[in-house]
Amino acid sequence: MQRFSLVLIAGLSLAAATPSADAGIVRLGDVVNGVSGDGKAAAYYQTEGNNIAAYRWSTTGGAQFVRQGSASDISRDGTTVTGQGDVNGQQRAFRWTESQGAIDLGQLPGTGPAGTAFTAASDTSGDGSVVVGLAAASNGFRGFRWTQATGMTQLNALFGQTFSWARAISANGQVTVGSSGSRNSARAVRWIGNSITATSLGVPIGRTGFTDASGVSGDGKVIVGVWGDGQQNEAFRWTESGGFEMLDDVPGGPLDSVALGTNWDGSVIVGTGNPGLNLPDVATYWTKDAGLQTLWDVLLGAGVDLSGWRSLDYPTDVSDDGKTVVGQGTLADGTLAGFLVVIPAPGTATFAFAGLLFVARRRR
16 A cells, blocks of 8 residues: 655646546546555545545546545545545545545544544555544644544554654555654654554664655555655665665666555555656656666556656555556646556557547547
């Protein structure tokens, strides 16, 4: 699962098309923040006048309005959308299903009258039964874990710290990851099962600085994120048995890579990297065999037509098989836009994308 940024990125609104996502790239609103395990459903948000609206999208049903606010994730089974929206001037976390609609997730104890404290949902488990995120606490801010049975439970910071953030949870709901501590000395952490005790992943051997975990594989065995020392950043892949594996960066630029999300077994990692000095970061795609590449190059190599786009900037999530990636990019005219893109099997891109365009046009 993926990291979700609390920074809302404005852009022009666009109603989603209803194409088949067999291969090729589809625009969805301003930012796509989650994709289902099979790649056939996604959660996104878009600017509509002075408001922001969250949507669920699927290859079969198209766009479905969720509520005013931003969407942060969709469950692996595609049934549950999480996010946050304004309630009486305060940002509040929500969980949406078609049967229940959007429900408020409450707040941590000791933070004032009900409905008055800041909460934000980052991620949800595979069946949508567990939600994690960030919430105001009686002292600072803490990560939280929410279930229908327990309500919102505080996930403690590391000893001596007053900040923690639960950024992502495995699809099986057993491993929550995030960070604890101040920016320059923060540590990537994990919380196991129902435990509220944070365990630090530390830093790579021989290095100082900070680490931050932003994603975890569906089975909970692989954690991804970033190490930094104030001068450079490098994406990492972490396992219990192997510790930190540093992922380098794309060629041409300074070391400034970040891992943001990973697939079911941790074999595919999406994130950002820097292709050259004074150039903006771009979306990246990592596999063990190919190493870290720009997502753009991966797609062009697979025959995907990207002529309507200037760049793919920030990926947020990836499907179980690693073939469907979502995030935000820049259109050819400079507009920021959400994307969902499918990496086709060799030799299938032209035929499949022609079908995608046909369906999109037929439904206009």
